[in-house]
Amino acid sequence: MTTAANTPTSTDPAPDFDVPDVYRIENISVKEGMPLVVDMTRSVYPHEQVYGQYCSIQDFIDAPPDEVYEYLSNTLSLEEWTYSLRGFEKTETPGLWIxxxxxxxxxxxxxxxxxxxxxxxxxxxxxxxxxxxxQGEHLWMIYLMRVIDAQLVLDKPGSVVLWTNCHHPFYDKNPFPQAAPEGRPVWVGDFWDLFYAGHVLELRNLKAICEHRHAKGQPITPDWMQQDGRKE
Structure with a gap:
């Protein structure tokens, strides 16, 4: 039974637990911990260490977050701000585009x-x-994006866009070779080492489009995307 006498309060210390490799002020002092964090800090980091398993980029966009989100959430926006995706059409599967x-x-x-x-x-x-x-049966390339109100995190109007990709094992080897067009010399995973640079280029595209339209008082999501019969 829990009583007022044994109910934890905000001033009670955290409960003891025995989990290895967890660093907390209860088991390692600031003086002991400082050499650890200094040792993990470098002036230069190997590309593989930073972008080998995960590729994360971010940027500020001088445009309202709700409008930037609305634009990104429309699949047809990919025709504008990505480098190479063109000609979107609906498939027979609801919500799936080719x-x-x-x-x-x-x-x-x-x-x-x-x-x-x-x-x-x-x-x-x-x-x-x-x-x-x-193929559209197993959608394994996941592009994770979030739009944050810059007023909350940078104390100024606008948006902060975060974008992360994870290195799925399929990047290393095509699991559906029978579906590939004949004679194609590359696989998407061949470009993984260039994902950071390529995605920075595309994020700059996104920034330029949103800021240009917002500065001119235009909707960031153009009418053709809203009215196009291809849109769900």
């Missing part, structure tokens, strides 16, 4: 098809693009 990824195309060859489903949450302003080359 388009060309022109980065995977040789002149005269069959283009690489990419499938996309957009999963968005307006309350958290998260927009996740679930994608895959060649």
């Amino acid at each position: 388009s060309d990824d022109r980065i995977g195309k040789r002149p005269g060859a069959v283009p690489t098809k990419i499938y996309t489903r957009t999963v968005a949450n307006p309350e958290a302003r998260t927009v996740d693009y679930h994608c895959a080359w060649d």
Whole structure:
């Protein structure tokens, strides 16, 4: 039975627990811990250490967060701000789109098809693009994005956009080779080491589009995206 006498209060110390490799002020002093964090701090970091398993980028956009979120949550926006996704069309599966990824195309060859489903949450302003080359049954390439009100985190109007990709094992080897167009010389995972630079370029595209339209008093999401018959 819990009584007032043994009910924990905010001033009670954290309960004891025996979990290895957990660093807390109860078991390691600031003096003891400082050499650990200094040792983990470098002036230069290897690319693999920073972007090997996860690729995260971020930027400030001088435009309202709700409008930036609305734009990103519309799958057709990918035709504008991404480098190579073009020609979006609805598939027979509700919410699933197909388009060309022109980065995977040789002149005269069959283009690489990419499938996309957009999963968005307006309350958290998260927009996740679930994608895959060649087939739409297993969408394993997940682009995780979040739009944050810059007033909360930078004390100024605008948006902060966070974008993360995780290195799924399928990047290392195509699990659906039978679905690939004949003669394609590359696999999407061949570009993983360039994801950081490529995504920075695309995030700059997003920033430029949003800031340009907002500065001119135009809707960030253009009318054609709202009215296009392809939109769900």
